[in-house]
Amino acid sequence: MNMTKRKIVGITLYILFLLVPIYWLVNMSFKTNEEILGSLSLWPSNVTFDNYMVIFTDATWYSGYINSILYVSMNVVITLLVALPAAYAFSRYRFTGDKHLFFWLLTNRMAPPAVFLLPFFQLYSSVGLFDTHIAVALAHCLFNVPLAVWILEGFMSGVPREIDETAYIDGYSFPRFFVRIFLPMIRSGIGVTAFFAFMFSWVELLLARTLTSVDAKPIAAIMTRTVGATGVDWGVLAAAGVLTILPGLLVIWFVRNHVAKGFALGRV
């Protein structure tokens, strides 16, 4: 089994390459600044939780996490609510302009966020939504909704049409059929879509930072505070970074069994 051994070595090396930089961040987050700047050590000599305590006791710090989680959740809910019926329409019906609409939706995924910075800022300021969670959630729909429609359409096309027809013959109305029968059938697809929406909204910073100033400021933007007059507070910066990785780990744990199919966007 020479081949298998080589494979195991290869994949182990690759995973090490992924994990070592993260380990370094975790390592730093448990050190004091003196130790970080003093000498290079592979693990902290005196484990300290001070860096984490700074974040958990200061409202300006932890509110950043709350803000990020709030707008990400809003975004996931909005994305799913509008994308589910649309994906059903695209997977089941031909209608005037359907192909154009689908392509136009996808082009929004291709739009560089930097292009939309200024107009977004002005648009949301003029309707009084600047510095609110919903503004960021709506802005992130720009790239999440097209992707969600695309993924869901793939999953829905895998469900045979006969199911719809049988349900209608049995006297189900469309909304009842959709919620009671159809949605449970594609629940792994919905989970995967929610995962992707979460992921792209959670990692995005440019739009989130531009559309907020105080009340809805995301954690990623607050992290820049660690650069002060006396230099960079490396320990707290590392601790804040580690804490931004945790929600992602939690979410991927829930969808772990569907990840493989999900990454093919339901299209294999």
Added chain:
Amino acid sequence: MIIKTDNNKAWWLVLPVFLLVAFSAIIPLMTVVNYSVQDIFDQNNAYFVGADWYREVLRDPRLHDSLLRQFIYSFSVLAIEIPLGIGVALMMPTKGRMGSLCLILLAIPLLIPWNVVGTIWQIFGRADIGLFGWTLNALGVDYNYASNTGDAWATVLLMDVWHWTSLVALLCYSGLRAIPEAFYQAAEIDRASKWAVFRYIQLPRLKSVLVIGILLRFMDSFMIYTEPFVLTGGGPGNSTTFLSQTLTKMAIGQFDLGPAAAFSLIYFLIVLLVSWLFFTTITYMDKAK
């Protein structure tokens, strides 16, 4: 493939999406178009200038330089990540706990906020407090990403490979899982070599996921902003300043609305054009077969 029926009532189902995207895409895009053809002094003084801004921007050396850098960057990213991603997918264990563990570990870099990715590599690459920079310098390599252009490029590329190869790998992995066992058995009976199995069984089945992977990686690497901004700030000099950063500097730093808007539209058109070219070529090649 599902047989679709004609039904214009389906528009009611796509209406919410249409309205939402119209609000968050058409209105802002029209604002950009509006800026790109006017010279705006304040709210009451705006003059129509036609295509002047476009002419100015197209002659702007800043745009040429960052566009060239952007293309080199995006193509290097694709050239490294696509083969590496396929390789990693082929090496991944197929079943059991090890399989799901690998999936989760691989997905971790994808779930880290982009500025934190920048921060991780900023720390990791420093010669005084970072393992990577320290090790390289201890080995006698004079490495400093903040002052040496080559090192800065290498670090930005390495960071992107670290960050995004997993996406390609996971896409390919799911494509490989969809190949029926019977295909491999037939290959074994034919005594096909490893290469032949890859070339004639695995690679054709990977095509649809690879198209998605290449498109996503091209689009996203072409829009890259946060990671190099945090890592190098676009420097040393302008050596790692890519299109998004040039644009943001222009629009928010200097508030040159007209040129920035014209630049935006050209930028958007380039992404659309390259994606369309790629997609059309693939479909055309499919039909030719």
